[in-house]
Amino acid sequence: MKNKVKISAQISFRLLLLIAICVLSVPTNAQTLAPKGIPGGFTAIDGDILLPTSYVESVIRAQRLSPNAPQATYTTNVWRSGVPPFEIRGVVPFEFDANVSAANQSAMISAMAVLENVANVDFQQCASNVCIFSTTNFVHIANSTGNNSQVGMVGGEQFINIANWETQFIIVHELIHCLGFYHEQSRPDRNSFVQINCANVQGGCSGTIYNNNFALLSSLIYGTYNFDSVMHYSQCSFSIDCPAGANCACTNTVITVLAPNQNQQTLIGQRTHLSSLDRATVSFLYPFDDWKMLDCAYNGNNGTPNGTFNRPYTTLAAALANTPPGGTIWVLRNCTFPTGIYNNQVTIKAAPNVVATFGN
Numbered sequence: 038m039k040n041k042v043k044i045s046a047q048i049s050f051r052l053l054l055l056i057a058i059c060v061l062s063v064p065t066n067a068q069t070l071a072p073k074g075i076p077g078g079f080t081a082i083d084g085d086i087l088l089p090t091s092y093v094e095s096v097i098r099a100q101r102l103s104p105n106a107p108q109a110t111y112t113t114n115v116w117r118s119g120v121p122p123f124e125i126r127g128v129v130p131f132e133f134d135a136n137v138s139a140a141n142q143s144a145m146i147s148a149m150a151v152l153e154n155v156a157n158v159d160f161q162q163c164a165s166n167v168c169i170f171s172t173t174n175f176v177h178i179a180n181s182t183g184n185n186s187q188v189g190m191v192g193g194e195q196f197i198n199i200a201n202w203e204t205q206f207i208i209v210h211e212l213i214h215c216l217g218f219y220h221e222q223s224r225p226d227r228n229s230f231v232q233i234n235c236a237n238v239q240g241g242c243s244g245t246i247y248n249n250n251f252a253l254l255s256s257l258i259y260g261t262y263n264f265d266s267v268m269h270y271s272q273c274s275f276s277i278d279c280p281a282g283a284n285c286a287c288t289n290t291v292i293t294v295l296a297p298n299q300n301q302q303t304l305i306g307q308r309t310h311l312s313s314l315d316r317a318t319v320s321f322l323y324p325f326d327d328w329k330m331l332d333c334a335y336n337g338n339n340g341t342p343n344g345t346f347n348r349p350y351t352t353l354a355a356a357l358a359n360t361p362p363g364g365t366i367w368v369l370r371n372c373t374f375p376t377g378i379y380n381n382q383v384t385i386k387a388a389p390n391v392v393a394t395f396g397n
């Protein structure tokens with residue numbers, strides 16, 4: 038009996054120990070930050086994109102079966118508040134973590150202004166730098182050991198982490214992720230323009246170090262492949278020669294630009310400016326209120342045309358009928374429109390690298 042009591046006591050003690058370990062292991066907050074500022078339930082890919090872990094794992098599984106096939110896209114949401122027709126697009130409420138210095142806060146606000154100057158986006162710091170009392174969806178911006186962001190409006194609190202506050206277009210790059218964009222080199226047509234040399238990637242393209250970094254993710258793409266994009270990675274990104282980061286000279290190149298664009302080889306990965314296509318793409322996803330989009334080849338795969346970037350009108354007549362006086366119609370693809378006499382007081386603009394022809 039005495040012996041039995043002792044065993045029970047030992048079992049109870051072990052049970053208590055187990056419970057204690059479990060309690061201590063469970064994050065008290067689902068968004069508790071890991072060392073690099075990665076929120077719970079998210080995994081970093083491409084070095085700086087935070088996507089739901091379940092999605093990343095599904096991509097990894099799919100890639101093992103078919104390495105170069107485009108992967109199912111994690112649907113990103115544009116920033117919006119309210120409900121149609123009173124919906125306000127492009128407002129991004131944010132707050133700074135207490136670890137962001139005044140100088141770094143200024144650097145962030147300057148980077149935000151770069152995007153506010155080209156698109157209908159408005160980054161708004163919450164009153165008293167506390168968002169939770171005034172809005173449901175917002176960005177918490179922190180100083181960290183890495184640069185990363187979730188993609189698009191996730192819902193609830195989300196994060197942008199910055200280490201390189203001194204480089205404005207690294208911050209802009211993360212802000213563009215936050216607005217809903219992936220990397221240029223993850224476009225489904227990527228392999229026609231660049232070659233990824235997986236043998237030169239630390240741990241390989243599907244290894245455990247930079248797992249899943251070069252998946253082909255169908256994403257919001259516009260126009261021709263954009264070597265000059267601030268969202269493109271450099272020829273040395275993740276190279277075995279650059280264990281400390283992308284900014285080193287490498288002989289083992291990770292991204293090789295294919296013919297006939299070899300002159301872009303050393304230019305990819307710039308972090309000094311928005312390219313013209315970067316400006317166009319961000320502004321098309323976050324258009325000014327009187328902008329309408331027109332694409333004669335839109336196939337309806339995103340839904341009935343409504344004049345947005347994802348669902349452009351397919352005929353000039355529809356675009357003219359739905360664009361307010363003083364507004365702008367953007368032609369997104371080489372299209373030919375019928376001859377006619379029009380008295381609509383709108384401006385028709387061809388997007389970069391696009392030709393719009395009238396008279397057929």
Ligand SMILES: [Zn+2]
Pocket residue numbers: 083085086210214220
């Ligand atoms: Zn990135």
